[in-house]
Amino acid sequence: MTSLFSSRDIQVKSMEQTVKHAEKYLGEICYLLGSYTRKTAKLRDKADLLVAQLYDFSSTEGPELQIGLKNLAEDLAMVQDYRQAQADLKKFNTDLNRELKELQKLEKIRLRNPADRQSIVSFTYQFQ
Structure with a gap:
């Protein structure tokens, strides 16, 4: 009886430790992901504010400075758009690579045993 309780106690302690770590x-x-997302969004927001401020300032200046400020604002907006597109492209490439690996696994299953439709179907459902 004692070994049953001690074995159970060990399992309970192990599960408690796992939950504690999780x-x-x-x-x-x-918390860190949220912080990262907020800082990235704040950076984009600050750049958008800077672009708007440059446009506002340019409307109060002479033609030469006005052109220079508008060009700077447009360039800064393009840089921010580029950074956003770069992040989107990185995410797309990550997703694409994951899908390609899954398709390679599916092809290996088909090559190993083409008649085993059950394995192919179950793998396809996991992939979706």
């Missing part, structure tokens, strides 16, 4: 690390990861 709470600690996942909470910190969520």
